[in-house]
Amino acid sequence: MKEWFEDWFDSPYYHLLYQHRNDEEAFAFVERLIQWLNPLPDATLLDLACGKGRHARAFSLHQLDVTGLDLSPQSIEHAKQFESDRLHFYVHDMRNVFRTNYYMYICNLFTSFGYFKTAHDNVLAARSMSQGLKPSGKLVVDFVNQSHARKNIDASREETILRDQVRFDIERNYTDTQLLKKISIQDGDTNLCYTERVNSFTLQAMRSFFEQTGLQLLEVFGNYTLEAYDEQHSPRMILVFTK
Secondary structure, three states, X not given: OOOHHHHHOOOHHHHHHOOOOOHHHHHHHHHHHHHHHOOOXXXXXXXXXXXXXXXXXXXXXXXXXXXXXXXXXXXXXXXHHHOEOOEEEEEOOOOOOOOOOOEEEEEEOOOXXXXXXXXXXXXXXXXXXXXXXXXXXXXXXXXXXXXXXHHHHHHOOEEXXXXXXXXXXXXXXXXXXXXXXXXXXXXXXXXXXXXXXXXXXXXXXXXXXXXXXXOEEEXXXXXXXXXXXXXXXXXXXXXXXXX
């Protein structure tokens, strides 16, 4: 049986619903990361779970050798139009190692971790990132901050979005362990329903996943401007590890 994200992330309705995610936001975040990481020219960087490649494209503008990987064939097909000598895209499952001891930097951005049903699969994904890094390489994991996400859900549990005559009815909820978003789609006579399920981790849990693979936590930021992390108020939890 496929996991929920395998069908949903490759659905045209997923791309329609989230079409507002713009390049400007991604490029600004990458600029700040580049300033903080200060990579050498031609350093190797992996954008893991890259989607359509907006962050990978931004990284490639900084004289880096960039690889983008994603499970969605549709996303990778779209991203391939931007390939160059410094930028390549492949379909790949993040639980499996792509290249061992190869990348100076691996970035897993925009809550692209924690989709799996079991802790074992989350550890497999963390281990593949660790094994893909060169010694002294750095991993950046950008994840939603649990307390902030729950407050947002409490403030707005239901929403209706219309895009190109397609209606999306969204119901948000959470449990002790997950953030849930039920998406009901009405497109003419077509009615579909998907439920996004993202594991809800504390900072301590995130540290545990990656430190057990041999990585060491260097820094935690709380938003895309790289301000200090605050457990109660930060929208993001951006962790930087080193091997």
